[in-house]
Structure formats: C-alpha cells, structure tokens
Amino acid sequence: MDTPPCAELHLHVEGTLEPEMVLALGERIGIPLPYADAEDLRARLAFTDLQSFLDLYYANTAVLRTAQDFAELMAAYLRRAAVAHVRHAEVMFDPQAHLARGIPIEEVVEGLAAGMALGAELGVSSLLVAAFLRDRPAGEAMEVLEALLRAGAPIAGVGLDSAEVGHPAAPFADVFLRARAEGLRLTAHAGEEGPASNVTEVLDVLGVERVDHGIRAADDPDLVARLREEQVPLTVCPLSNVRLRAVGSIAAHPLPQLLAADVLVTVNSDDPAYFGGYVDDNYAALRAETALGRDDLARLATNSFTGSWLPAARAAELAAEVEAWRLAV
Ligand code: HPA
Numbered sequence: 042m043d044t045p046p047c048a049e050l051h052l053h054v055e056g057t058l059e060p061e062m063v064l065a066l067g068e069r070i071g072i073p074l075p076y077a078d079a080e081d082l083r084a085r086l087a088f089t090d091l092q093s094f095l096d097l098y099y100a101n102t103a104v105l106r107t108a109q110d111f112a113e114l115m116a117a118y119l120r121r122a123a124v125a126h127v128r129h130a131e132v133m134f135d136p137q138a139h140l141a142r143g144i145p146i147e148e149v150v151e152g153l154a155a156g157m158a159l160g161a162e163l164g165v166s167s168l169l170v171a172a173f174l175r176d177r178p179a180g181e182a183m184e185v186l187e188a189l190l191r192a193g194a195p196i197a198g199v200g201l202d203s204a205e206v207g208h209p210a211a212p213f214a215d216v217f218l219r220a221r222a223e224g225l226r227l228t229a230h231a232g233e234e235g236p237a238s239n240v241t242e243v244l245d246v247l248g249v250e251r252v253d254h255g256i257r258a259a260d261d262p263d264l265v266a267r268l269r270e271e272q273v274p275l276t277v278c279p280l281s282n283v284r285l286r287a288v289g290s291i292a293a294h295p296l297p298q299l300l301a302a303d304v305l306v307t308v309n310s311d312d313p314a315y316f317g318g319y320v321d322d323n324y325a326a327l328r329a330e331t332a333l334g335r336d337d338l339a340r341l342a343t344n345s346f347t348g349s350w351l352p353a354a355r356a357a358e359l360a361a362e363v364e365a366w367r368l369a370v
C-alpha cells in the first residue's frame with residue numbers, strides 16, 4: 042500500500058532488533074542464545090500480554106554491547122523507516138536495560154547518535170528519547186537522568202515505559218519535573234493495559250505533552266473530550282495492541298473512534314521486530330481492516346507531524362507533503 046509521508050513518534054529502538062540481528066550479534070560477541078535459528082526465535086513471538094513480550098524483549102538486549110552494535114541497530118531501523126515513508130522519528134531507548142548489564146551510558150548514546158547521523162543522510166531526521174522503566178524505583182530513574190545530563194547525552198525528551206499495571210506513574214513526578222527544568226520534552230506510556238485513569242495520571246502528575254498508547258481513554262467520554270480540547274497527541278500502535286491482546290483485532294481497535302472524536306491520534310509501530318510490522322504495515326492494516334480511507338490516513342500522518350517535537354515551521358512543511366500525497370491519486 043501507498044503510505045503517506047509521516048513521523049514515527051512511538052518506537053523503541055530495542056524493539057527493532059530483528060531475529061536475524063539477534064543471532065548475528067550474539068555470534069559476533071560469542072554469547073550462547075537459546076534459539077536454534079531466526080525462525081525458532083520468530084516462533085516465540087506469540088505473546089499473551091505486555092509482560093510476556095517484555096521478558097523476551099529485555100532478554101534479547103543481551104546482544105547489544107558496543108557503540109557499534111547500537112549504531113547498527115539504529116541505522117537498520119532508520120533505513121527501514123525510510124522505506125516506510127517516515128520523514129522524522131522520535132526514538133525511545135531504555136537506558137536502564139543496558140546500565141543493568143554493565144554497559145556504560147556513553148557507549149549506548151554514542152552508538153545511537155552515530156546511527157541517527159546515518160539516518161539523516163537518508164532523509165530521516167530523528168530525536169532521541171530516554172525512557173524510564175516504571176517497574177523500577179523512581180530514585181533509580183532520577184540517577185539515570187542525572188547520568189544522562191552529566192554525559193551531555195543528546196536527548197530531546199524523556200518517557201516512561203515497561204509494565205503498566207501495578208506500577209503507578211506518580212512516584213516519577215520529581216524525575217519529570219527535573220527533566221522539564223532541563224528543557225527536555227515529556228511523554229509517557231499510559232492506558233495501554235491500564236485504565237483511562239492512568240492517562241489522566243500522566244497528564245496531571247507528570248505533566249506530559251503527549252501520551253504513548255492512551256487507547257483506554259476511549260472508555261471515558263470526559264477524558265476523550267479533554268484530549269480533544271487540549272489536542273494531546275496519542276501515539277497509538279495498532280499491531281502492537283493486537284499482538285499484546287490489549288484489543289481483540291484491528292477491526293475492533295478504538296483508533297477510528299478516537300479520530301472521529303477529533304483526538305490528535307497518530308500511528309506508530311512500537312516494537313516492529315516483535316509485533317509483525319513497521320509503521321507502513323500499521324497504516325496498511327488500518328486501511329485494510331477498518332473503514333478508514335485515504336483522507337483519514339492523511340489526517341493521521343498530518344497529526345504525526347503536529348504531535349512531533351519538530352519546530353512548527355518544519356512540521357508545517359512536512360504536513361504540506363502529506364497534503365500533496367492525499368491529492369495524488
Ligand atoms: O509497548 C510497550 N509498552 C510498555 N513498555 C514497552 N517497552 C517497549 N515496548 C513497550
């Protein structure tokens with residue numbers, strides 16, 4: 042399918058680790074992996090919920106050790122994103138997943154930045170977002186934020202991810218306040234597996250500018266009205282939600298309903314190596330399995346630039362490319 046030019050705003054770089062790369066990197070550094078081959082690993086991508094995915098996702102990060110590994114990972118994602126008509130990506134990484142394995146933060150960000158420079162040569166601009174793990178202590182997140190600041194890490198913002206249910210966002214208020222004081226942009230996962238009230242929590246307690254997932258907001262008409270009035274971007278990931286059983290099918294996904302309510306919904310891939318598709322595959326699934334048409338896809342893509350952290354003038358330029366796409370039939 043023809044995908045509109047778009048921004049990808051919800052993407053975990055660790056979630057772009059394709060089975061072939063897991064095996065190649067594992068072999069390069071000589072660590073034993075519990076998979077016979079890439080097909081064996083692919084067969085294990087049958088998840089029952091968020092935690093069953095996170096267990097495999099964190100386990101596979103064991104193959105990422107050097108700046109070169111991180112550079113190759115980022116460059117491979119941005120190359121694939123260019124094919125998907127992504128013009129700009131805001132890419133999350135999980136510093137704690139690597140620090141816990143003894144990888145210095147400088148090694149991680151140096152590699153990711155090198156990969157981003159290669160992406161820019163392909164016409165895909167990108168920003169880096171450090172995501173904190175909500176199932177780890179908030180004090181640890183604060184230490185990691187301080188370490189990133191000390192290292193002069195080229196991050197544009199911070200986020201919050203990992204296991205949502207049973208792990209409130211409120212303890213992270215001070216971390217987000219500190220990040221904001223440093224001029225960083227703020228986002229957080231909420232309303233993926235957890236209820237609509239978790240979306241309200243990250244808006245009110247963390248002061249985030251946008252919400253990752255946020256689909257459970259559809260259960261609360263007052264919250265939908267607020268999201269519309271405040272034009273809070275939701276970075277929705279349809280294939281991810283189906284794979285992790287947050288929704289039953291693409292046809293039953295609340296995205297069209299939220300878009301019809303004038304919420305600033307965007308389309309994203311989350312962890313494309315694990316969930317069966319990149320952002321173009323997500324647009325294609327919506328086109329094939331919902332009533333959304335070309336104009337709706339154009340609106341979603343325009344929203345992706347509006348909801349991005351690009352300067353307004355650049356976002357408007359890219360939105361004009363979407364309008365050209367919409368009219369070119
Ligand atoms: O979809 C997700 N949800 C929460 N944490 C995550 N970390 C990577 N992907 C995800």
Ligand SMILES: [Zn+2]
Nearest residue numbers: 053202253311
């Ligand atoms: Zn995510």
